Amino acid sequence: MSAVGDVRRRRIDELAARAGQVPEGEGGVSLTRSAFRRLRRNPVAILGAVIVVVFLVVAAFAPLLAPRDPLAQTLLSEIRPGFIPGSQPGFPLGVDELGRDLLSRLIVGSRQSLLIGVVSTLLGVVVGMALGVLAGAFGGWVDTVVMRFVDIILSIPSLLMAISISVLLGQNQWSLMIAIAVTQVPVFARLLRGSMLAQRGSDYVLAAQALGIRRRRIVFGHVLPNSLSPVIVQATLSLATAIIEAAALSFLGLGDPDLARPEWGAMLSNAQDFLSVRPELAIYPAVCIIVVALGFTLLGEALREALDPKFRR
Amino acid sequence: MLRFVVRRLLQLIPILLGLSVLLFAWLRALPGGPAQAALGERATPEAIARYNELFGLDQPLYVQYLRFLGRAVQLDFGNSARTGRPVTEEFLERMPGTIELTLFAMVFAIGVGIPLGYLAARRHGSWLDSTSVVGSLLGVATPVFFLAYLLRLLFAVELGWLPGSGRQEVRIDATRITNFYVLDGLLTREWDAAWDAFLHLVLPGIALGTIPLAIIVRITRASVLDVVNEDYVRTANAKGLATATVRRRHVIRNALLPVSTTIGLQTGLLLSGAVLTETVFAFGGVGSAIFDAIFARDFAVLQGFILMLAVVYVLVNLLVDISYGLLDPRVRVR
Numbered sequence: 001m002s003a004v005g006d007v008r009r010r011r012i013d014e015l016a017a018r019a020g021q022v023p024e025g026e027g028g029v030s031l032t033r034s035a036f037r038r039l040r041r042n043p044v045a046i047l048g049a050v051i052v053v054v055f056l057v058v059a060a061f062a063p064l065l066a067p068r069d070p071l072a073q074t075l076l077s078e079i080r081p082g083f084i085p086g087s088q089p090g091f092p093l094g095v096d097e098l099g100r101d102l103l104s105r106l107i108v109g110s111r112q113s114l115l116i117g118v119v120s121t122l123l124g125v126v127v128g129m130a131l132g133v134l135a136g137a138f139g140g141w142v143d144t145v146v147m148r149f150v151d152i153i154l155s156i157p158s159l160l161m162a163i164s165i166s167v168l169l170g171q172n173q174w175s176l177m178i179a180i181a182v183t184q185v186p187v188f189a190r191l192l193r194g195s196m197l198a199q200r201g202s203d204y205v206l207a208a209q210a211l212g213i214r215r216r217r218i219v220f221g222h223v224l225p226n227s228l229s230p231v232i233v234q235a236t237l238s239l240a241t242a243i244i245e246a247a248a249l250s251f252l253g254l255g256d257p258d259l260a261r262p263e264w265g266a267m268l269s270n271a272q273d274f275l276s277v278r279p280e281l282a283i284y285p286a287v288c289i290i291v292v293a294l295g296f297t298l299l300g301e302a303l304r305e306a307l308d309p310k311f312r313r
Numbered sequence: 314m315l316r317f318v319v320r321r322l323l324q325l326i327p328i329l330l331g332l333s334v335l336l337f338a339w340l341r342a343l344p345g346g347p348a349q350a351a352l353g354e355r356a357t358p359e360a361i362a363r364y365n366e367l368f369g370l371d372q373p374l375y376v377q378y379l380r381f382l383g384r385a386v387q388l389d390f391g392n393s394a395r396t397g398r399p400v401t402e403e404f405l406e407r408m409p410g411t412i413e414l415t416l417f418a419m420v421f422a423i424g425v426g427i428p429l430g431y432l433a434a435r436r437h438g439s440w441l442d443s444t445s446v447v448g449s450l451l452g453v454a455t456p457v458f459f460l461a462y463l464l465r466l467l468f469a470v471e472l473g474w475l476p477g478s479g480r481q482e483v484r485i486d487a488t489r490i491t492n493f494y495v496l497d498g499l500l501t502r503e504w505d506a507a508w509d510a511f512l513h514l515v516l517p518g519i520a521l522g523t524i525p526l527a528i529i530v531r532i533t534r535a536s537v538l539d540v541v542n543e544d545y546v547r548t549a550n551a552k553g554l555a556t557a558t559v560r561r562r563h564v565i566r567n568a569l570l571p572v573s574t575t576i577g578l579q580t581g582l583l584l585s586g587a588v589l590t591e592t593v594f595a596f597g598g599v600g601s602a603i604f605d606a607i608f609a610r611d612f613a614v615l616q617g618f619i620l621m622l623a624v625v626y627v628l629v630n631l632l633v634d635i636s637y638g639l640l641d642p643r644v645r646v647r
Contacts, residue, residue: 152331155630156623159585163607164339164619240454247456248589252607268459275466286459293454 012187013194035229035306045302051295059110066104070262073098096267096281097274105262106284112256112263113289116177117243117296123181124242125235128188135189136196136227137219147193150186158183159248166254173256176249180242191234195227229307236300240293247289264289317638321631328627336620337381340612346370347612353394390617395609400617403602409492410480410598413510414591415583417518422525423576430533430572431565437538445530452527457586461520461593468516478595481510517594521586525579532575536568543567577633581626 039045058065068074074095088094093102135146153161162179169175199205200223208218247265249255255266264285271282340347348364349356356364365371369380384390390400433445469477481487481494487506490497495514498507540546541564549559584600591600599618606614 148327148331151328152335155328155332155627156619157581157584157626159588160603160619160622163588163603164336164615167607167610167612167615168339168342170344244454244456248458251456251458251589252592252604254607265456268456272462275462276470279466282459282462286456289456289459290451290454294450297450297454 012190035303038306039302042302042305044298045306048295048298048300048302051291052299055110055114055292055295058107059114062108062111066101066107067092068101068104070100070104070108071260073100093284094278094280096271102281102284105267106264106288109262109264109267109285110288110292112173112261113243113246113265114292116173116180116246116256116263117239117292120177120180120242120246121184121235121238123177124184124238125188125231127181128185129192129231131185131189132192132196133219133224136193136200137215137223143193146189150189153182154186154190159245162245162249163252163254166249171254171257173258173261176246176254176256179249179254180245183245184238184242187234187238188231191230192227195230196223199223199226233300233304233307236296236303240296240300243289243296244293314638318635321634325627325631329624332620332623332627333382333385334378336616337378340616341374343612385620388621390620391613393606393614394611395605395614400614401621403614404599404618404621406492407597407599407602410494410596411584411587411591411600413493413495414514414518414521414596414598415580415587417514418522418583418586419525419576419579421518421522422529422579426526426529427533427569427572430530431537431568433530434534434537434541442534445534449527449530452523455523456589457520457524458589458593460523461517461590464516464520465593475516476509476513477516480513480597481506485509513596517590517596520593521583521590524582524586525576528575528579529572533568533572536571537564540564540568574633574637577630577637580629580633584622584626 093106096102096105131146131150135143156164161183165179165182166175169178196219204222205218208222213221243264246255246263247268250263250265251269251272255269256263267285268282268289271285274281343349347368348361348370352360352364369377372380388401392399393403396403429445433439433442436442465477468475476482485506487494487498487503487510488501490500494510495507498504498510546559546563549563550556554562587598587600588603589600590596591598592604595601599622602614603618605611606618
């Protein structure tokens with residue numbers, strides 16, 4: 001073990017160690033099914049799920065739901081320095097500083113914001129899991145090399161890491177997603193490795209080994225599926241972080257420069273200049289970000305409770 | 314204990330080396346390389362060649378890296394492309410401000426967070442409990458810079474209660490000793506300067522402290538709820554200890570262990586958040602310098618600042634680990 005963020009890592013590892021433990025008194029029912037049953041009874045989970053589903057639906061059908069063209073400039077004659085028209089017939093939330101319908105921009109913007117969150121988290125999960133499986137399955141020097149690399153990435157505060165990556169890759173939506181993904185890789189790598197290590201000595205692995213099953217099948221068929229629950233929980237929580245982080249990068253001028261794709265983070269940062277004229281321009285996209293992040297967080301926490309035997313009392 | 318500390322210090326070396334490789338590679342990989350980064354996009358090929366020769370960039374990579382490492386050890390990261398001053402000099406000048414700000418944020422987060430989390434757990438299920446749970450969820454979900462703008466708009470612009478930008482009123486002609494403005498004011502007995510610098514910390518400090526606050530409230534609450542159900546608390550109660558004693562010695566003390574862990578974890582968050590908050594409040598610390606460097610594509614500053622901040626982060630984490638070793642003897646043995 002090395003020194004950096006030992007405590008932080010210990011926490012990830014503790015979480016990982018609890019993967020796949022079957023709660024007492026629930027033998028016979030599959031972990032997934034019992035987790036799902038608990039999830040359905042938890043109001044927090046339902047609230048989180050409803051929020052997430054609503055936003056996903058809005059994002060999916062955005063072009064149909066948006067009352068206007070989010071790029072069309074209207075009401076230009078009414079916009080003056082120090083005045084931006086608010087709510088009025090045909091424009092429920094008013095227009096932005098360039099006369100574009102705010103509601104339509106929020107609706108269409110949900111696509112880009114959720115896309116950034118989902119894609120960057122997926123990237124982070126896939127790469128992190130690959131590293132984690134590598135380290136967890138092979139152990140030995142592979143483990144050491146992979147984990148040292150992960151430690152180095154963990155030693156840079158996440159936003160600074162994201163800044164360096166997106167400065168390096170230039171300004172486009174891919175570099176934004178990759179930048180956020182890189183900050184999540186170490187978390188998933190460590191989580192999966194730890195949770196696989198915890199499974200290694202368990203009876204069913206010994207049984208599989210005794211039966212002479214090939215290592216690859218043990219890893220991918222037995223250990224990996226049983227190590228996934230902390231990863232699922234963390235991925236759900238990471239979706240919230242990714243969306244917030246994307247907004248932060250937008251604010252720092254490292255967001256997606258394509259104006260044809262409205263996005264909440266960019267809308268929020270643009271609106272800062274007009275905060276004293278019409279604060280709603282910032283408040284609405286901010287509320288969208290907060291509510292979505294909240295939805296993912298609630299869902300993630302509820303999932304953790306459902307999947308974590310420690311909470312089953 | 315000493316062996317524990319020494320071992321931890323030695324383990325830092327590979328991490329720092331790795332970091333230096335990463336940041337060295339980063340500057341090399343930038344479009345156009347370091348020469349273009351330093352000379353700008355319109356540099357002529359001759360100028361680039363001269364620059365490369367001057368700084369040894371025509372040498373093999375490992376020679377370049379060793380030179381970079383040699384200079385980095387001496388804290389020499391070249392000059393800022395924007396101001397022409399040495400990067401380290403700018404960093405040292407600005408870091409005290411950021412330290413003051415993060416300290417304020419942390420004190421705010423701990424000072425409010427632990428009592429609030431404890432009370433929420435004591436009154437489990439009350440309105441205070443639910444409010445603090447909802448509040449802490451909201452706190453984590455809110456983009457820091459948005460909160461900073463709201464605070465600034467409300468308390469600085471609209472109400473005018475607190476200053477909304479800078480580290481001190483310009484008209485105050487304070488003596489500088491350490492560049493910690495509050496401390497300087499105290500040391501030189503310029504009380505109004507110290508008070509003014511302190512007031513400038515309040516809004517950015519609160520904005521920066523919100524996320525740690527939210528997390529600390531949650532962890533404290535969860536941890537206290539865990540501990541009160543432990544057997545040793547029941548035993549302590551059963552043997553007739555006064556409620557206050559049980560709370561102080563058994564509940565709070567044990568409940569604070571995980572809290573102290575999280576507090577250390579927040580440093581990275583605070584350093585990240587400082588970039589955003591300082592920018593909103595034009596605070597003039599390390600964070601706003603990074604923001605300026607992004608806009609000016611001032612890569613020397615970005616490289617040096619990020620490396621030095623990472624070192625700060627690593628060192629703070631080391632301190633946390635060591636203090637954790639002090640708090641919890643079990644850690645030392647591992």
